[in-house]
Amino acid sequence: MTTTTDPQTDSFHLSQLLYDSRYRSMTIQVVALIGFVSLVAWLVSNTIVNLEALGKNFSFGFLGQRSGYDINQRLISYSSDSNHFTAAAVGLLNTLLVAFLGCILATVIGVTAGVLRLSRNWITAKIMTVYIESFRNIPVLLWILAFNAVMTEGFPSPRDFKGDNATASMLFNDSVAVTNRGIFAPLPIWENGYQIVVIVFLLSIAAIWAFGRYAKKRQELTGDILPVFWIKLAILVLPVLIAYFVLGRPIGLEYPELKGFGFKGGLNIRRSLIVLWLALSFYTGAFIAENVRAGILAISKGQSEAAHALGINPKNTMSLVVLPQALRVIIPPLISQYLNLTKNSSLAIAVGYMDVRSTLGGITLNQTGRELECMLLLMGIYLLISLAISGAMNVYNKSTQLAER
Amino acid sequence: MNKSVIFGVLTVAGLAAGTASAATLDDVKARGKLNCGVTTGLAGFASPDANGNWEGFDVDVCRAVATAVFGDPNAVDFTPLTSATRFSALASGEVDLLSRITTWTFSRDVDLKFEFAGIAFYDGQGFLVPKELGVSSAKDLDGATVCIQTGTTTELNLADYFRTNKMEYEPVPIETNAEGQQQYLAGACDVYTTDSSALAATRATFENPDEHVVLPEIISKEPLGPLVRHGDNQWGDIVRWTLNAMITAEELGVTSANVGELAGGTDNPEINRLLGTDGNLGEQLGLSADWAKNIISSVGNYGESFARNVGSETPIGIARGLNGLWTEGGLQYSPPFR
Incomplete structure (x- = not known):
């Protein structure tokens, strides 16, 4: 006679939550989730309590108030009569401008330096090594300040262009003036x-x-x-x-001329923009150069040997065979370099560039005293910019990946 | 279980942190030092000397408050603050007192929830230009490039002034006085504008001060004074009456030289009340009876501090003018000690 014992029906004990491997991971996750939620809840309640203790309310109404301050570089119409929201928009456009220009120049510098660092010419390769290592290993704020000091002290003031014994003169047939306030160039009319x-x-x-x-x-x-x-x-x-x-000739040129305190008319590219743009580009360019070098080295040597065997010259080997394949390795880290450059542009106030951090997070914050609201807005803005950049770059990344058939 | 205890404790701690700022005097006494916010460096108002000791007119206010509380002018930790960081530092409790050439305005008093303890210095915004520009009036500044400290009232005054006078200008925002000085001297801006006292102090540090001139126009009222957080009236009273004690002492002729002698008792009842030989004014403030005597003997009266730091005998050379006593044609006027 055989007796079959039914499998014991599961009776659930609390201790199983800890000792039974079927449940343990869930327990840990639930505890971690509770911990995280409590932390967030504590932060929020602490903020509310402290704001109440200070007698402050939470409101974005200040964005509609008159700003009262002027901004030197404005891509949209703005005056001290405009509201804080417009001031923030002016700042945002300035951020986007320097980030856009910076990403382009940094890519050009980075690709050039990265390729040249692998050059067989000893001097070229070493010069690029020095450039890359010095820029990568010194904080970007110091580079911004250094570029600013060079431009402020190293270039003539507009006053030096004046009078009979002027110590400085304009370039290119009196059309361009390089001063320590910026570059004054002809503007198309x-x-x-x-x-x-x-x-x-x-x-x-x-x-x-x-x-x-x-x-x-x-x-x-x-x-x-x-x-x-x-x-x-x-x-x-x-x-x-x-x-x-x-x-x-329907398109004329308006030349800058010496008038009053300095140059009037024409296109004024301010020192703050130039300094920030160059410093960010050279700094980020050094990182991109390393990405490019890594991308090139990742391509098997057989590829260029095969290209040589087919009689393709070295220039075309690089541009038609190696770089297109290297792009697949280069682009993902390149995205994060673009994001870094954009975020680093928030150091703009160090040279007086009026980006969104300086307008919304600087003057507006100071004049209205709305620290929390301004900082939350700023974080939201940078988050959106970064997500937009990585979104666009991911589309490009997909298009360069190996098409699998 | 343990976690929830920890969070409970944290929550209580957070609540406590929210309300702890009520009794600043107790906090300061428990700490043994006063935390005072000053400028990042402006000769005559607040700057470290060769030995790293802070000195200046604003610094004297900090030292006077420290003397009132501890009887020791050196019981102060100075926190250098830029114009952009000063209000968050005070609001968050990082400093107990902000004595940093700060203009008393409606919105700072009401909206930012601060309490100005009085007007330590009557100032106004002016313009500093190189003589070689040949400018004699601020009305000639149309089209000029102007260096301006961001986050200050001067930034708003400047925008208003050029707007009302239908002139154009190019603002060059800077963060500290030192940066403004460097930009101005390099010719990166034509004009430097800030409070005229600060302009005088900055000009005094130039290699050739004679090549620069402060224009006659004063385009704003800039009443500068020490400020504290709203909501702690006792602490506000201490700072207010410290400043008043210095002004009253000058009016009554009490100086650091004769205060020891006068503290022995005089025929003037107000001096006796001020120096604590009569009445209990110190006790009412929660301080010792000789609080004002200590201030005068270690920091000096208002006139002494002014003359030592920014007066006409110093390189900065600011005349008393509006900052003279009311008895001498100025505006400095303290409510009576009684």
């Missing part, structure tokens, strides 16, 4: 008929794109390589020039 020139210019760009496709197709079919660069340059420049002269 749009006169009647400029629209046609602009349309011609846009059409040229479209033509260049179409030509590029045609040349590529032709190369794939016949193997002929056209002098693409020179043809593209001709398409870009010639039609615009012809339209410009046929229409009787």
Whole structure:
């Protein structure tokens, strides 16, 4: 006679939560979650209690009040009569401007330095090593201040351009002045008929794109390589020039001139922008250079050897064989470098550049005393910028990845 | 179980931190030192000397308050603050007292919840320009590039002044006085604007002060004074009456030289009340009876502090002017000690 014992029906004991491996991980997670939520709740309640103790309320109403201060560099119309919200928008645009310019220049510098550091020319490689190591290992704030000191003390003041015994003079046939307040350059003036020139210019760009496709197709079919660069340059420049002269020069230039206390008219690129832009670009460029070098070294040597064996010259080997493959390795860390550059631009106030940190998080915060609201807004703004950049770069990253068939 | 105890304790601690700021005097006494916020360096108002000791007119107010509480002018920890960080430092309790050339305005008093203890210095915003520019009036400054400290009332005054006079200018924001001085001397701005006392102090440190001139226009009222947080009236009273004691002492002719002698008792009942030989004014403040006597003997009266730090005998050379006693045509006027 056999007796079958039914498997004992599970009776749940509390101790199983701790000793039974089926439940333990869940217990740990629940405890951790409770801990985290309590921490957040404590922070929030502490903030509310302290704000109440200080007699402060939480409101974003101050954004609608008159700001009362002036901003030197403004990409949209703004005066001291505008409200704090507009001031924050002016600052945000300035942040985006320096971040945009910085990302472009940093990429150019980084790719150049990264490729040259692998050069077989000893001097070039060592110079790039010195550049990369010195910029990577010194805080960016010091570089910003150093660039600022060089430009403030090293370039002439507008006063030096004045009078009969002027000690400084303008460059390029009296059209550009480099001073310690910034660079004053000619500004295009749009006169009647400029629209046609602009349309011609846009059409040229479209033509260049179409030509590029045609040349590529032709190369794939016949193997002929056209002098693409020179043809593209001709398409870009010639039609615009012809339209410009046929229409009787509808785009003029307004030159800066010495007037009153300094230079008036023309385009004024302020010292603060130049300094911040260059310092951020060179600093981030050094990191990008290392990413580029790593990307190139990650490509198997067989690739360039095969290219050489096929008779492709070293320049084309780099640009057609190695770099396109290296991009897959380079782009992900490149995204974080762009984010770093954008976030580092919040050091702008050190040189008096009016970015969003200096307007919303600086003057507005000081004049209204709304620390918490301003800081939360700032964090939100930087978070949005960063997410937007990484979103856009991830799309680009996907397009460069190996297409699997 | 243990965790919830910890969080309970943390919550209580957080609540306690929220209300702990009520009795500043007790906190200061328990700490043994006064935390005082001053400028990051402005000759005559607050700057460290060659030995690292802070000195200046604002510093004297800190020392006077420390003397009132502890009887020791050196029982102070100085915290250098930029104009942008000063209010958060005071509001958060990092400093007990802010004595940092700060203008008394409605919104700082009411909206930012601070309490100004009085006006230690009557000032106004002026313009410093190099003589070679040939400018004799602020009305000639159309199109000028102006260095301006951000986060100050001067920034708003400047915007208003140029707007009312329909002039244009290019602001160059800077963070500290030292930075402004460097930018101005390098010619990166044509004009430096801030309170005229600070301009005089800055000009005094130039290599060639004679090549620069402070323009005659004063474009604003800048009543500067020490301030404390709202809500602790006892502490506010101590700072207010410390300042008043210095002013009253000058009015009554009590100086650091004769205070020891006068403290023995005089025929003037107000001097006796001030120096604690009569009445219990010190006790009412929660201080010792000889609090004011200690202030005068270690820091001096208002006039002595003014003359020592910024007066016409110093390189800064500011005349008493509005800061003279009311009996001498100025505005310094203390309510009576009774």
